[in-house]
Amino acid sequence: MHALVGANGAGKSTLSRIISGHMQPDRGRILLEGQEIHHTGSRDAIRSGIAMVTQETSLAPDLSVLENIMLPRLGMPGALRWGRLREQVRGLLAEFGDEAGLHPDALVRDLSIGQRQLVEIAKALALDSRIIIFDEPTAPLSPHESERLFDIIRRLAQRGRGLVFVSHRLEEIFAATDRVTVLREGKVVAGSVPTATLTQGELVRLMVGRELSDIYSSAATQPMTTHRTPVLTVRHLSCPPRVRDVSFDVQEGEILGLAGLVGAGRSETLETIFGLRRAISGEIELRGKPFRPRSARDAIRAGIGLVPEDRRGQGIVPDFSVRENLLLAHLGQHAGTGLGYNERSDAVRQLLDVLELPQHRLLDANMLNFSGGMQQKIILARWLVLDPRILLLDEPTRGVDIGTRSSIYALLRRIAAQGVACVVVSSDFEEVIGLTDRIVVLSDGADVTDIPSRLVDIEKLAMFAAPRSSAERTHTVLASLVQELGGVAYWIAVEQGRVYCFDRVGDDPLVDPGFAGGSFPMIEDTAIPNALMRETDDLVSDGARRTVLTRIRGRRGHSLGQVGLTMARIPPGFDATALQRRIQAMLSVSAEAA
Amino acid sequence: MSAYPSDRQRGRAPHRTLIRLLANQIELRMILLIIVVMASLSLISPYFLTVSNLFNVMDQSVVVGMVALGQTLVILIGGIDLSVGSLAGVTGIVLGLASRGHGLIAGIVACLLAGAFAGLLNGVVITYGRVAAFVVTLGMMSIGRSMAYVLSNASSITELPPAIADISSGTAAGLPVNFVCLIVFYALCWWFLTYAKGGRTLYAIGSNIEAARVAGLSITLWSVLTYVASGVMSAVAAIFLASRVLSIDPIGGAGLELDAIAAVVIGGASLFGGRGSIVGTLAGVFIMVFIRNGLNLLNVSPYWQGTAIGSIIIAAVLVERLLSRSPGQR
Numbered sequence: 001m002h003a004l005v006g007a008n009g010a011g012k013s014t015l016s017r018i019i020s021g022h023m024q025p026d027r028g029r030i031l032l033e034g035q036e037i038h039h040t041g042s043r044d045a046i047r048s049g050i051a052m053v054t055q056e057t058s059l060a061p062d063l064s065v066l067e068n069i070m071l072p073r074l075g076m077p078g079a080l081r082w083g084r085l086r087e088q089v090r091g092l093l094a095e096f097g098d099e100a101g102l103h104p105d106a107l108v109r110d111l112s113i114g115q116r117q118l119v120e121i122a123k124a125l126a127l128d129s130r131i132i133i134f135d136e137p138t139a140p141l142s143p144h145e146s147e148r149l150f151d152i153i154r155r156l157a158q159r160g161r162g163l164v165f166v167s168h169r170l171e172e173i174f175a176a177t178d179r180v181t182v183l184r185e186g187k188v189v190a191g192s193v194p195t196a197t198l199t200q201g202e203l204v205r206l207m208v209g210r211e212l213s214d215i216y217s218s219a220a221t222q223p224m225t226t227h228r229t230p231v232l233t234v235r236h237l238s239c240p241p242r243v244r245d246v247s248f249d250v251q252e253g254e255i256l257g258l259a260g261l262v263g264a265g266r267s268e269t270l271e272t273i274f275g276l277r278r279a280i281s282g283e284i285e286l287r288g289k290p291f292r293p294r295s296a297r298d299a300i301r302a303g304i305g306l307v308p309e310d311r312r313g314q315g316i317v318p319d320f321s322v323r324e325n326l327l328l329a330h331l332g333q334h335a336g337t338g339l340g341y342n343e344r345s346d347a348v349r350q351l352l353d354v355l356e357l358p359q360h361r362l363l364d365a366n367m368l369n370f371s372g373g374m375q376q377k378i379i380l381a382r383w384l385v386l387d388p389r390i391l392l393l394d395e396p397t398r399g400v401d402i403g404t405r406s407s408i409y410a411l412l413r414r415i416a417a418q419g420v421a422c423v424v425v426s427s428d429f430e431e432v433i434g435l436t437d438r439i440v441v442l443s444d445g446a447d448v449t450d451i452p453s454r455l456v457d458i459e460k461l462a463m464f465a466a467p468r469s470s471a472e473r474t475h476t477v478l479a480s481l482v483q484e485l486g487g488v489a490y491w492i493a494v495e496q497g498r499v500y501c502f503d504r505v506g507d508d509p510l511v512d513p514g515f516a517g518g519s520f521p522m523i524e525d526t527a528i529p530n531a532l533m534r535e536t537d538d539l540v541s542d543g544a545r546r547t548v549l550t551r552i553r554g555r556r557g558h559s560l561g562q563v564g565l566t567m568a569r570i571p572p573g574f575d576a577t578a579l580q581r582r583i584q585a586m587l588s589v590s591a592e593a594a
Numbered sequence: 595m596s597a598y599p600s601d602r603q604r605g606r607a608p609h610r611t612l613i614r615l616l617a618n619q620i621e622l623r624m625i626l627l628i629i630v631v632m633a634s635l636s637l638i639s640p641y642f643l644t645v646s647n648l649f650n651v652m653d654q655s656v657v658v659g660m661v662a663l664g665q666t667l668v669i670l671i672g673g674i675d676l677s678v679g680s681l682a683g684v685t686g687i688v689l690g691l692a693s694r695g696h697g698l699i700a701g702i703v704a705c706l707l708a709g710a711f712a713g714l715l716n717g718v719v720i721t722y723g724r725v726a727a728f729v730v731t732l733g734m735m736s737i738g739r740s741m742a743y744v745l746s747n748a749s750s751i752t753e754l755p756p757a758i759a760d761i762s763s764g765t766a767a768g769l770p771v772n773f774v775c776l777i778v779f780y781a782l783c784w785w786f787l788t789y790a791k792g793g794r795t796l797y798a799i800g801s802n803i804e805a806a807r808v809a810g811l812s813i814t815l816w817s818v819l820t821y822v823a824s825g826v827m828s829a830v831a832a833i834f835l836a837s838r839v840l841s842i843d844p845i846g847g848a849g850l851e852l853d854a855i856a857a858v859v860i861g862g863a864s865l866f867g868g869r870g871s872i873v874g875t876l877a878g879v880f881i882m883v884f885i886r887n888g889l890n891l892l893n894v895s896p897y898w899q900g901t902a903i904g905s906i907i908i909a910a911v912l913v914e915r916l917l918s919r920s921p922g923q924r
Contacts, residue, residue, distance in 0.1 A: 158710055276807065297810035314808050319801040319868040328798065332810025447879055560872070 001153070001163045003173045003195065004133075006183035006207055007275055010401075015183065019164075020052035021045030032102040032131075037559045043075055049372045051124035052133040059116055059123075065089070068108050092122045094377045095204075113263065117149060131162040150176050158380060173203070182206040185401065190483035208328045231421040232304075232390050234273065237282035244445035246282070250390065250421040255412060257436035257453065260465045264423040265445035267309050270392045274306040275299040277434055286390075300333045305383030309394035309425070315379040316367045320379060323362045326351065330384045344385055349382045352409065361583065368574045373404025380411065391415065411467075429458045429465075441465050448502075449518035456500075456520075460493055463502050463561060464518070477563065477586050478505040485574075487511045487567035494532055494562065499521050502561065509546050511566045528566060539576045544568055550580040552587050563587070623862060624877030631881055635888040640887055642891060651761070651775040653838065655883045657831045658683075658853045659776045659876065662784055662861075664827030665854040666875040667820045670787075672800040673727035675821065677716060678828045678854055681740030683849030685709045686832035689740050690751035690842040698755040706831045712738060713825020717818035735851070742844040751842040761837035772834050779830075785870045792816055801869025856903070858912040881906070897898025 006012045015475055016021040019030060021039030029036050039045045040364060042141045044477045045052075059068045066089050073080060073222030083390055086104060093102045096118055108116060117137055124132045134153070138146040157163050165177055173180060180203065182190040190206050207343050230249035237246045242265035250256045258266045271277045273284055280536065284291045286302055296306070308314035316326055326348055327341055334340045352359060355377050367375060376396060383391055393412070397405045412435065416422050426432045433453050440450045441464040449464050456464075478489040488506035490513060499522075501515040514526035523532045531540040531547035540547050553559055563583050636643045647784045657732070661678045688708040693701025712734060719730045764771040787793035794814045798806040807813055836842050861878030865872025885906060889899050 274808075293812070297812065300810040308804075308808050310804075313802075314804040317798050317801045317805050317868075319797060326595065328805065328809040328811075331791055331794060332806075333800070334791060337792070339789060339791055339794060467659055 001158045001165055001177045001179075002192070002538055003180045004164055004166045004183065005180060005203070010183040010207070011157050011186040012183055014186075015167055016052055016135050016164070019045070020050050022052070024353070032317070043072075046127050046129075049128065049130040051127050051129035051131070052135060053117070053120040053124055053137055054135050056126035059108045059119060062107065064105050064107055064543070065093075065102055065111075065119055065122075066104035066195045068119055069104075069126050071123065072127055076204055089122070090128065092125050095125070095155070096122070114149070118152070121152065125156075129161070130222075131164065133166065135166045137165075138167070145171070154405040158372070160518055168254060169181055184405075199212075199443055204403055230285075230307050231287060232273070232423075233283075233285040233288075234269075235283045235285070237269065237272060237279055237284065239268060239279045242445050243272060243277075243279075244267070244443070246442060246447050248440040248447055248450060250423055253416050253419045254418050254438065255422045255424060255436045258423060258441050258442060259429060259432045259441040259461055260427075260442035262427060262547055263443040264465065267394050267441050268445075269442065270306060270394055270423065270425060273299070274304060274392060293466040297332055298328060300386065303386075303389035305329065305386065305388040305391045306394055306411055307380050307383065307393040309393070309398070310524050311372070311375055311379065311399070316375055318367055320367070321332070321363050322357070322367065323348065323371075324386060326362075326382055330385050333386055351384060353386075355381055356407075371401065372402070373400040373408070376400055377404070377408065377411070380408070384415065388420060390421045390423070392423045392425075395427065396424060397428070397431065429461045433458065433461065447518075451520055455498065459497075459559075463493065463500075466502075474563070475503055475505065475586065477583065478503060480586075481563075481583070482506040482566050485565060485567055485571060486569065487565055488513055489563065489565045490515070490517075491563055492561055493559075494523070499526055499532060500561075511565045511568045513545070513547070513564070531564070531566070537577065537580060539570070539574075546570055548576045548579055550583040560587075598768050609783075610856050621871060621873045621877075624874050628877055628880055628884075631884050635884060635891075639888065639891040644890065647887070647891075649770055651880075651883055653771050654887070655840070655879050656770075656772045657763075657835045657847075658850065658857060658882070659879045660753050660779065660827050660834060660848075661850050661854040662857040662875050663872065666783075666858050666861070666863060666870060666872055667796060668727070668824050669855070669858050670796045670800045670867060670870050671820050672803070673720065673820070674731065674740055674855065674865070675716065675824045676728065676731040677734035678785065678824060678831075679847045679850035680735045680742065681709055681712050681825055681828035681853075682832040682850055683844060684712070684738045684742040684745065684822050685838055686831040686842045686846045687746045687751065687844060688693050689829075689832060689836055690754060691745060693755050693758070694751070694753060696759050697707055698892060700830075701755070702833060704910030705833060708825055709825040709827070709829025710822050710830075711825070713822040713828075714818065715820030716825065719886070721817040724917075739844075739848075742846075746842075746844045748844060752840075753859065754836065754840060754842070758833075758837045759840060762834060763837075764874050772837070775834075780872055780876050788870055792819070793913055796820060797868055800864075800869070823903040853882065856907045858898070860907060872894065878910075 004012050004015065014023065018025050020559070021042040021044050024040070030039075031037070032050070037044075037048050039048070060071065063071070066086060069092065070080070070085050073085070089104045093104065102111075102118060102122075104113060108119060111119065121132070135151060153163060153165070155189050165173075167173055170174050175197050179191055179192050179197050180190065180198065181188060182203070186209060195458070214558065228253065231252050233246050233249040238244055242263070244265070246265065246269050248256065248258075258269065262268050268277060272279050273293070275298050276520050277294050278294075279292075284293075286304075291302060295331045299306070317328060320328070323341075327339075327344060330341075330344055331339065331564065340463075348362070349359075352362065355374070357374070357378075367378070370378070376559060380393070380396065396412070397408055400408065401581055410425070412422055424432070424436055424560045426435075438450065438451050438452050439456060439461070441461065443465055451464075474491050478491065481489040482505050486506075486508070488504065488511050492500045492505040492515070493502070494500075498520055499515055500520045501517055502511075504515070504517045513528045515521050523529050526532060526543045528540075528547050531545075531549060534540055537549075540549075545566050547564055549564045551559065551562050565579070599839065632643075642743055644760065663681065665675055665678060685705045685708045686698055689705035690699045691701075692704035716727075716730055716734050719725055720727045723730075760771075761775075762770070762772045765773070766774045787796070795806065795811045795813075797813055798809070799813055803813060828847070828850075834841075834849065839846075857878035858870065858875050860881055861874030861876070863874065865897060882903065885903065886899060890903055894902070
């Protein structure tokens with residue numbers, strides 16, 4: 001299994017598309033088993049046994065699983081024999097095991113993202129592909145779903161298929177792949193290095209070409225002023241189906257991150273604040289005043305800007321010049337019948353300097369002539385024309401090359417320093433931690449924690465962000481412990497003198513451990529410091545509180561934190577070691593079943 | 595991961611600048627095309643460039659020109675209005691009936707209101723009901739024609755106030771007065787599309803409606819108003835039609851929607867919206883009328899004229915596609 005890695009915009013996806021025939025190379029050769037191959041389309045690539053499982057799934061939602069898997073057959077000569085195809089698809093789906101829950105006749109639109117990914121893989125297998133390229137397959141998946149996907153991928157590798165795995169998630173690369181090729185700015189900087197010979201730090205340096213801290217110009221250098229007034233307050237916002245109960249606030253000059261997995265309701269939260277969706281309950285306040293936007297115009301007039309997620313779909317007006325694109329939000333805010341472009345000409349001139357865009361390109365007729373990064377900067381600048389008080393940014397660096405990324409970060413810092421409150425949604429946990437001052441994690445449409453960025457790392461963020469559906473298993477275990485033994489049960493991680501609590505069941509005040517789901521106190525501030533400090537497998541007492549902690553690990557041995565139980569009364573015949581073994585068994589057995 | 599070419603890769607060979615200029619300037623291309631068409635027609639027929647023929651051509655361009663103006667706005671926002679021909683028919687009948695009882699002014703007002711009302715219905719159902727414009731206006735096309743027959747009892751209205759003839763027969767600044775009206779309408783529309791917030795909003799809606807929404811533009815308002823404008827322009831066309839023919843027939847305006855759409859498309863507009871210009875549409879109207887006129891002068895059978903016009907429409911759009919195709923696109 002070969003990993004193809006690189007930072008955002010390094011050219012991983014483009015390279016995969018060329019290999020799989022979706023795009024044509026300008027120069028260079030592709031060798032397959034020593035033979036040079038030329039693809040003029042994906043059909044050629046399919047014939048030579050190369051298939052790609054794409055990032056954004058390329059399935060037809062209104063067709064069944066069977067039809068989707070067999071879709072490439074429609075492009076081939078000869079009649080279709082559905083009976084035989086059905087048998088073949090049954091066989092393929094059986095490889096995934098029953099737990100995948102895929103039925104050939106299910107409509108793809110009814111499947112979860114994880115299941116769709118499996119259909120994509122089945123599609124590649126149906127073509128009897130010898131080489132399968134996975135383009136960031138785990139990006140939209142929860143940790144448990146990714147683990148399952150890896151099992152399937154590994155099984156395929158054992159059967160002698162060549163697998164290329166595109167990713168920028170380091171832990172996956174080290175856990176799953178044999179060799180690594182690193183791309184940076186469209187060039188190979190390390191070719192086919194055995195994964196085992198690299199450390200994480202070396203790999204990051206190869207990907208980025210410099211230390212990470214240089215990119216994010218470090219949030220820590222900024223003074224953390226705490227007693228400023230919140231500009232935007234959101235309380236129990238609900239806008240079904242995605243947003244169920246979201247609360248947070250942002251202060252002047254602060255960069256707040258909204259982290260979470262795809263589908264956690266982050267974009268929808270921003271859109272609700274911006275008036276593109278109507279909240280069914282909950283409050284939004286701007287500087288303490290209730291705010292109920294009925295359209296984007298209301299939000300714009302209240303000083304809010306939104307840089308949307310889908311740059312091409314919601315950002316760029318392709319038939320407008322750069323100037324008109326810059327002034328589009330102005331047009332939305334403007335009250336007169338004319339255009340009022342001239343009153344903004346000073347602002348536009350200043351922004352050109354910020355964007356490092358020469359004056360003569362202002363009237364450039366086609367926005368699509370610019371790189372993704374520059375387009376994004378122009379859309380960002382569209383709001384700066386209006387001097388907003390609050391800027392909402394949805395995945396501001398998606399599809400942006402690394403150089404432009406750091407200039408976007410610098411721009412955001414500068415805007416924040418001028419007192420603008422920024423809310424950044426990003427799926428890139430590393431970016432969220434590096435860029436923001438504070439992070440609110442959303443999971444299944446509700447906020448689960450609100451934590452300063454310097455106190456959290458990627459793994460803990462991932463545990464906070466785990467969707468309720470997959471954290472359900474741990475939750476069930478906690479609940480059964482409380483039911484059986486009483487007291488309070490919780491799922492935590494302990495690091496550098498701090499407890500991060502992901503979930504907690506039980507509310508007996510006598511044995512309150514001093515933290516709840518989403519909180520992250522220092523150990524000495526909790527009610528059970530002895531238990532947390534002591535690295536023992538035994539029962540530890542903190543006054544009347546007796547605690548047993550159990551380490552839990554994923555199947556590849558990485559830590560998933562600890563499950564703890566704090567009780568006031570020890571039942572007769574209680575055996576701490578037996579309980580720990582049981583907890584470990586429960587969590588790993590259900591992991592097998594999941 | 596970026597699928598976009600970088601800014602640097604876009605170096606252009608200098609010898610392609612003329613093609614570029616033509617590709618980027620719809621107006622320039624259209625004026626050039628008109629000159630070519632006029633030159634070739636005047637070579638073929640000596641009668642073409644006579645004053646009386648040119649007056650005739652101007653006169654013929656008014657009705658389709660008025661409808662094409664409304665159609666341009668609709669196509670700019672990515673819609674289409676198939677009902678314009680039938681609406682010209684039914685609003686004409688309204689004009690005839692109202693002016694018979696209450697005088698010409700009342701007739702014109704009623705006619706314009708009827709057009710606005712039908713356009714409003716179109717706009718509201720399309721915008722709020724989110725039904726495809728093609729479907730809604732197809733329905734309205736049928737309703738309009740049917741109402742024209744119902745209101746007129748399927749017979750022509752010939753007793754019109756004599757004053758109505760003045761609208762078409764007079765001259766202003768040495769040109770037919772109805773043609774001057776057409777030019778004034780187009781000039782206003784050009785101003786609106788270039789310098790007014792609403793005009794730019796129409797372009798933004800057609801080019802990327804989601805981006806326009808996020809930028810806070812009043813999408814629903816302007817979409818509805820666009821269909822209202824198209825309905826009103828059908829009524830205006832009906833008035834000029836009546837003043838020229840001096841009789842109103844329930845079948846009046848039949849086929850006008852196709853001429854109007856053809857003019858807009860020849861004028862370089864994209865049926866997907868966001869691209870097009872009012873000057874281009876005017877040129878498209880002229881080109882269509884010129885060619886019809888030329889074919890008549892050449893005594894080409896009317897049966898063949900449809901083939902000629904149709905080929906020209908397809909050729910114009912094909913050229914448009916080739917010119918506006920971005921490099922690397924398949």
